[in-house]
Amino acid sequence: MNTAPEDDAKEEKRPIFKDPSFQHTIKTSSKKKTWRSLKQIIAQERSLPWPEDAVHYSSISAPPSFKPAKKYSDISGLPAKYTDPQSKLFYACADEFATVRSLPSDITAGYLTLRGANNPIG
C-alpha cells in the first residue's frame, strides 16, 4: 500500500536523461546487499590468481617507516623528552607536566587516540 505513492514520487524526480529501467546489478539480486568497502574489494582482488606481472591497488602501499617515531609533546607539539607514567602523555617541560596532570581523563584519552596510542586494554 505504502510503496506505490513512494515509487511515483521517485519516478517523478528521475531525470529525463536516465534509463528508467536501470538498476545496479548489485542491488538486483537481493535488497539487503550493500556496497562493498574498499577493504573488502582489495581483499577480494588480492585473492585472485593474478599473473606474475600484474600490479594492483594493495601492492603499492607505502613501506612502513624505518625510523623510530619522534616524540612530540601532546599538548604543545614541542619536542618531548618525558612521558607521564600515569596518563602516558608526552610532555616537554615541568610547566607542561602540571598541565598534563590537571587534564581531565577525556582530554587525555583524546590526545592518546589522536596519536593512535590509546589501547583500550591497558
Next chain:
Amino acid sequence: MEILQFKDNKTVPDVIHLYSNSIKTCSVPLVIDNGSYNCRVGWATSDSPQLSFKNVIAKPRKERGKKDGETQVGNNITNIEAVRFQLKTQFDRNVVTHYEVQEQILNYVFTHLGIDTEGSVNHPIIMTEAFLNPNYCRMLMSELLFECYGVPGVMFGVDSLLSYHKDCNKDPLRTGLVVCCGYHTTHVIPVINGRADAHHARRMDIGGSHMISYLHKLLQLKYPAHFAAITLSRAEELLHQHCNIVEDYSSELNSWSDGDFYDRNVLCIQLPYSAGSSGSLGLTPEQQRERRRELARRLTEINARKREEKLAEDEEQLNQLLAIQDLQEEGEETEFQNALKDFGLGSGDELPKIIGQIQVRIEKTRQKIVAANTTEDPMSEEPKQKIIKQFQTPKDEEDFKSWIADVRKKREELLEKRLSRRQRRQEMAKRRTPASVERMRLINQLARNEKRDDDFGMRDEDWDVYKAINKGGDSDSEGEAEKLMELEQVLRAHDPGFSANGEANSGAEEAGEAHRLHVGVERIRAPEVLFQPSLIGSHQAGLADTIDYVLKSYDADTASILASDIYLTGGTSRIPGLKERLTREITALRPFRSHLSIRLSSSPSINAWLAARDLARDSRILEQCLVTKQEYHEKGGEYIKDHSISNPYFPSPLPLSVMETMPNNSISNQEDIEIDIV
C-alpha cells in the same frame, strides 16, 4: 596583535547551464575530474570547468511519519556544518565504492549542465579514476555510465598522470617522478619514457583530509569549551589560509618554544560570540532574585490549581454519596444496593464513615486554600536579609580594616578547604596513593567491625567514616559556593586591592578574550603529518622517505634521471613550503652532489581537468582510447584501453561476475589473515 576572524565562506548554489544546440548536436565530450575532494565538470570546448563542487551529498535521515527531505548535492549545500552528520561520499579513501551516491552526483552534474535528451546522455565521458583503481570498481562505474546514462563512450585517466602530461607537453616521452598529494592519499609514481611504472609506484594513505582532521581535533582538545564552535570547515579554512610546511621542523619547533617568538607569531582568532548569552552566570543578583520569585509564584499557582481540582472532585463524590444515603432513607433497597456495588462498597454501614472522611478532607483543603491566599510567598526575602545583616559595613576606620581582613581570611579559608578537598579527590582516584590506601584500610575495618557486637552508629561520629571513604569526596557544596560568592562580592565592593584570580571576567572585552583561539605550533604541526605519519599513529613512512624508497628501487642512473624531474601536483601540494621541504630532505637522502630538481604544477588543483580537456579535444586520441558501448558489452566493464595517462590494464583472471557470487566468508577469512600479518 592582529585578531583574525573565520570567514565561514558559504557556497553559491550552481545555476543550471544552458544546453546549447552546438554542444547537443556535435556530442561534445564531457570531462569529469572526479576527485575525492572536489568534482570538476566541463565541456571539452570550454576554457574552465562549468561546475566545481565538493564531491559529497547530504541525505536527510529517514524519519517515521515525516516526508523524506530533499537530498542536497555539492554546492547546493550552503552550510555544510548544518548537515555534517548527513554527509555521504561515494569514496572510500580515493576509490569510488558507493555507486548510488555516485549516481546522485552524476544526476546533479547532468541536470546542471542542462542535458535534456530523453533516455540517454549523448556525450562521450572522460573521467578520472584512482591510480590502480580495482577492476571491480571500474566495472561498476562503467555499468553506471553505460547502462544508466547510456553514454556512447568512456575514457578513464589518472589525475596525476594527466597533470604531468600537461606540464611537459613538449616531450611526451619524458621521464620523471610524479608526486601527487591528494585529499585522502599521496602517490609517488615514476614515469619512464612517458609511461607510468606501476610496479615501483607507491601510495601513502595520508592526504589533506588527515591534516584537516588532525588540526580540528588538536584545537578541540586545546579548547574543550569551544568544542562545537571549532568545526571541520573552520579547520579546513585554517589549513588553507594559515598553515605551512617548514623546511626544518625541529629547529622551527625550537624557535616556537621561545616565548617572544611565540608572541610574535601566534595567530589569534576571534570566535563569534554574543556578550549577553553566557547563561545564568551572567545574571545580576537582582535578576536572579526576580527569576526565583517568578518560579515560586508559578509553583504556588500550580499548587492552588491542584487543590481546587481536588476540592471539586471531593465535593462531587460527596454529593453522590449523599444521594445514595437519601435512597436508603427513602427505602429504595434494591437501587441502594446497586449504587453501593457501583461504588465498590460492601454494606451500608461503611457509607456514613466514608461520608465523614470526605467531609473532613474537604474542610482541610478549604483551610489550605485560605492559608495559601493570605501568606505572601514566604521563601523569597529571608536568606538575603540574613546575609546583608552579616556583612553590614562598620563605620569606624579601624573596625573596617579588621573587618575586611576578617572577610578576606574567611574567603581564603574556604578556598583552601576547597582546594584540599579537590586534591584529596584526585588522590583518591588513583591507586597506591596514601589517601586511597587509608580509604581501603577504613573500609576493611568497617567490614570487620560489623561481624562482632554491633554498636556502630550509636555515636554520631561513627557516621563520619562514610564521609572519609566516599570516593567522590564531598563535592563542592552549593551553599559553600554561594558563601564564597557573597564574600567576594563584599570584597569587590569595599576592598580596592582585591581581584579574584581565575574568576570569570565580566566585561565585554574579557568575554571576547575567552572566545579567542591561539593557534601557534598547530600551524606547522598539522601539515607535518605528511612527513611524519607517526603523528597520527600511522606506521607508514613519510613523504620524503617514500620518495627515497621509490628512487632506490631503480639503478643509480634511472634514479638520478627521475630525481632531476620531480613533479608535485594535487590540491594538497598548494600548502606553502612543500617544495622547499622536499628539496631539503631529499638532498640529504640522495648521493652527494647528485642533481635534484623539484617543480610544482602550474595549477595543482585544476591541471588534471585541463589536461583531460585537451585530450578530449583531440579526435585522434579519442578514437584510440575511448571504450565504446559495443566494446563495453564485449569485454566487460573493467576494460580500458591502455594509453599513456591511463591505468595499466590487467584483465581479471576470473570473470568479475564470479566475484559477485563468491561466498562472503572467503572475504572475511582474507581479512582475518590480513589482521594477523599486521
